[in-house]
Amino acid sequence: MITHEFRYASHPEDALKYGTDELRKHFLIENLFKDDMISLTYSMYDRFIVGGAKPVKKNLKLETIPYLKSANFLDRREMGVINVGGKGIIIVDGVKYELDKKEALYIGKNAKDVEFLSTAGTPPLFYINSAPAHKEFPTKKVGKDNAEVIQLGDEKYANRRILNKLIVNSIVNTCQLQMGLTELVEGNVWNTMPAHTHERRMEAYFYFDVEDEQTVCHFMGQPQNTRHIFMKNNQAVLSPEWSIHSGAGTCNYSFVWGMAGENLDYGDMDICPPNQLK
Ligand SMILES: O=C(O)C(=O)C[C@H](O)C(=O)CO
Numbered sequence: 001m002i003t004h005e006f007r008y009a010s011h012p013e014d015a016l017k018y019g020t021d022e023l024r025k026h027f028l029i030e031n032l033f034k035d036d037m038i039s040l041t042y043s044m045y046d047r048f049i050v051g052g053a054k055p056v057k058k059n060l061k062l063e064t065i066p067y068l069k070s071a072n073f074l075d076r077r078e079m080g081v082i083n084v085g086g087k088g089i090i091i092v093d094g095v096k097y098e099l100d101k102k103e104a105l106y107i108g109k110n111a112k113d114v115e116f117l118s119t120a121g122t123p124p125l126f127y128i129n130s131a132p133a134h135k136e137f138p139t140k141k142v143g144k145d146n147a148e149v150i151q152l153g154d155e156k157y158a159n160r161r162i163l164n165k166l167i168v169n170s171i172v173n174t175c176q177l178q179m180g181l182t183e184l185v186e187g188n189v190w191n192t193m194p195a196h197t198h199e200r201r202m203e204a205y206f207y208f209d210v211e212d213e214q215t216v217c218h219f220m221g222q223p224q225n226t227r228h229i230f231m232k233n234n235q236a237v238l239s240p241e242w243s244i245h246s247g248a249g250t251c252n253y254s255f256v257w258g259m260a261g262e263n264l265d266y267g268d269m270d271i272c273p274p275n276q277l278k
C-alpha cells in the first residue's frame with residue numbers, strides 16, 4: 001500500500017515568519033517507514049519525491065500516485081534507493097537486486113514494475129528519492145565498493161566524517177538525481193560545516209543510525225537568517241535551493257543526501273564561513 005502527501009515550495013521571506021510547527025509542517029518528513037507500506041512526499045522543490053518503503057510480510061509494488069498523472073511511476077522519472085535496514089531485495093522489470101545496508105540502486109526512467117521485498121531477518125528500510133527524468137539510463141546497483149569515498153572534517157572541529165558518493169554521474173548516468181551517504185565518525189557531531197547553499201539544486205537530508213533518545217539539530221535557512229529543526233532517527237528534511245543544510249547531533253549518526261536541479265556538479269556550492277552564519 002502507498003500513502004502520499006504533497007508539499008508546496010516556500011519563499012525564503014515567508015519561511016522566516018514560520019514558527020516551530022510551521023517549519024516542521026513544511027520541511028520535516030517524519031514517518032517514512034511504516035510496516036508493509038510505501039510512504040511518499042511529493043515536493044515542489046524541483047518536483048523531488050522523498051519516500052520510504054518497508055516490506056515486512058508483504059511485497060510492496062511501486063504504483064503510480066495521483067500527482068504524476070502517468071500510468072507508471074517512472075514513466076517520466078528516475079529513482080534512487082538506499083537501504084538503511086536489514087538485507088532486502090528490489091525487483092525491477094523481472095531483474096532481482098539484493099541490497100545490504102548502505103547499498104544503493106539507481107532505477108532508470110521507463111522501468112515499469114518495481115517491487116520491494118524483505119528477506120528473513122531484520123526488514124530492509126528502503127529510503128527513496130525520485131526526480132523528473134527526460135532520458136532513460138540503465139538501472140544499476142552501487143555498493144560501498146563502487147562508492148567514491150571522501151574523508152572530510154577534523155576531530156578538532158568535531159566534524160570528521162566519511163562521505164560516500166553513490167548515485168553520482170562519475171558512477172552512474174542520471175538525468176538530475178545525485179545521492180550518497182555521509183557517516184560521522186564516533187565523537188564527531190557536526191555535518192556539512194562549513195555549511196553551503198547551491199541555488200542550482202535543492203537537497204533533502206535523511207538522518208539515520210541516530211541513537212535512541214538522541215537527536216540531530218538540523219540547521220536551515222539563508223546563511224544570514226538560520227532556523228533549526230530537531231530531528232529523530234529515520235526522519236528526512238527538505239532543503240530549498242536558498243537554504244543551508246547542516247546539523248549537529250547529540251551523538252554521531254549517518255545521513256543520506258539527495259539532490260536534483262540544474263546541474264550534476266557535486267562541487268557547485270557556495271560556502272558560508274562558520275563565523276558569518278547568523
Ligand atoms: O557531510 C557533508 O558535508 C555532506 O554530506 C554534504 C552533502 O553531500 C551536500 O550538501 C552536497 O551538496
Ligand SMILES: [Zn+2]
Pocket residue numbers: 196197198203245
Ligand atoms: Zn548541499
